[in-house]
Amino acid sequence: MDQATAQDSDELTVGEDFTDQVFAGERWSGRKFVDCRFTDADLRGLVTERCEFTECDFSGADLGDSRHHGTALRTCVFSRATLAGSTLSSCTLMGSQFTDCRLRPLTITDTDLSLVSLGGADLRNTSLAGLRLREANLVSADLRGASLRGTNLAGARLNGARFEGADLREAMLDASALVAARVTGAKVDMSLAIGFARAHGLLVDLGDED
Structure with missing residues (x-):
């Protein structure tokens, strides 16, 4: 499937390891991931809509210039991840942890950051x-x-x-x-x-x- 093609799925993915995989420029809608690893994955330019990520690990992942609308990233780990140039609208990042991440510039609107760890x-x-x-x-x-x-x-x-x-x-x-x-x-x-x-x-x- 072409990377720019939208990928719609209500299927639940649990415990998968996507370390080092390339998803740059893809479009995901309604996808659900639980306890998945996106360590060092290339997610640059990824577009998500109404997706759910629960307890997923994005350590070292490149999410630069990605766009997310209505997506939930709950209790996820972002360590040394890149989100520069990304946009989040009507999302929730409740309970997620950000450590040594590159965040600027970041556009974020109508989003729930309750219990998020942004120390430093x-x-x-x-x-x-x-x-x-x-x-x-x-x-x-x-x-x-x-x-x-x-x-x-x-x-x-x-x-x-x-x-x-x-x-x-x-x-x-x-x-x-x-x-x-x-x-x-x-x-x-x-x-x-x-x-x-x-x-x-x-x-x-x-x-x-x-």
């Missing part, structure tokens, strides 16, 4: 606006200049994260979580600014008390 990730100038990052691990992540406007960061771990110049307006998070982060020059709304000040032990005078 380079996400500078990336738009994560409006996404769900509940209980995500962002320890030591580099989010300088990133847009997190309206992002749900409830319960996220932010120790050592860099938010210099980032847009945090309307973000949902416990302001005290930012105490251990670097936030110089970050844009915040009044509610977050007050919460942040109080988390640093300041007594905020709102002018409505004697």
Whole structure:
């Protein structure tokens, strides 16, 4: 089958090893994979729609310039993987782990990143606006200049994260979580600014008390 030809299948694939295989430029729709290995696979330019990957290993895989719509990548491992130039829309990556990955530039919209591990990730100038990052691990992540406007960061771990110049307006998070982060020059709304000040032990005078 030609690589550019769409491959539609509702068949469930379990425990297969696709290490080093080439799927560059293919189109997958409705395919389901559980506990499969895509280690060092060439997935560059892959297009998926409504696919499901559960507990799959993408270590060393090249997903550069790939496009994914309505696809679920749950509890998957991405170690030293490349996603630069990729696009994810209306997807879920719940519980997946990213370690030493090349992520920029990344276009990601209407996607659930709850419980995702992005510790130490380079996400500078990336738009994560409006996404769900509940209980995500962002320890030591580099989010300088990133847009997190309206992002749900409830319960996220932010120790050592860099938010210099980032847009945090309307973000949902416990302001005290930012105490251990670097936030110089970050844009915040009044509610977050007050919460942040109080988390640093300041007594905020709102002018409505004697």
